[in-house]
Amino acid sequence: MSVPTVTKFIGEMCEDGYINDYGKLETSGGRHPNLYGLNPGSGYFIGVDIKRFAVNIGLINFKGEMVELKMNIPINLKTLQRG
Structure with a gap:
């Protein structure tokens, strides 16, 4: 260019x-x-790790820095399938 x-x-x-x-x-x-x-706040990436009984979610900014991490969020797959 x-x-x-x-x-x-x-x-x-x-x-x-x-x-x-x-x-x-x-x-x-x-x-x-x-x-x-x-600019670290100009874009984000979300990672989701689905386990049998829980979900892990991570939010990473544009520079690859972990902004927030939520671990072991409980889920009930039977409830999710009905709704």
Whole structure:
């Protein structure tokens, strides 16, 4: 991709809140690069582990950090099949 295209996409992702602009990196010479990183709150992944009598659910943010974990949530499969 060309530099203008990448610059445009990065600008759009910053405006939409997917990435954060962390400013410029101080270097000893040459042009100072801009630093960008993922906005951890801009997307989440949910993992579900279904056991015989319980369910485990985990919520992970866009940077792979565990946000919340609920373990051993009781379930009754016979009740679920009727409803």
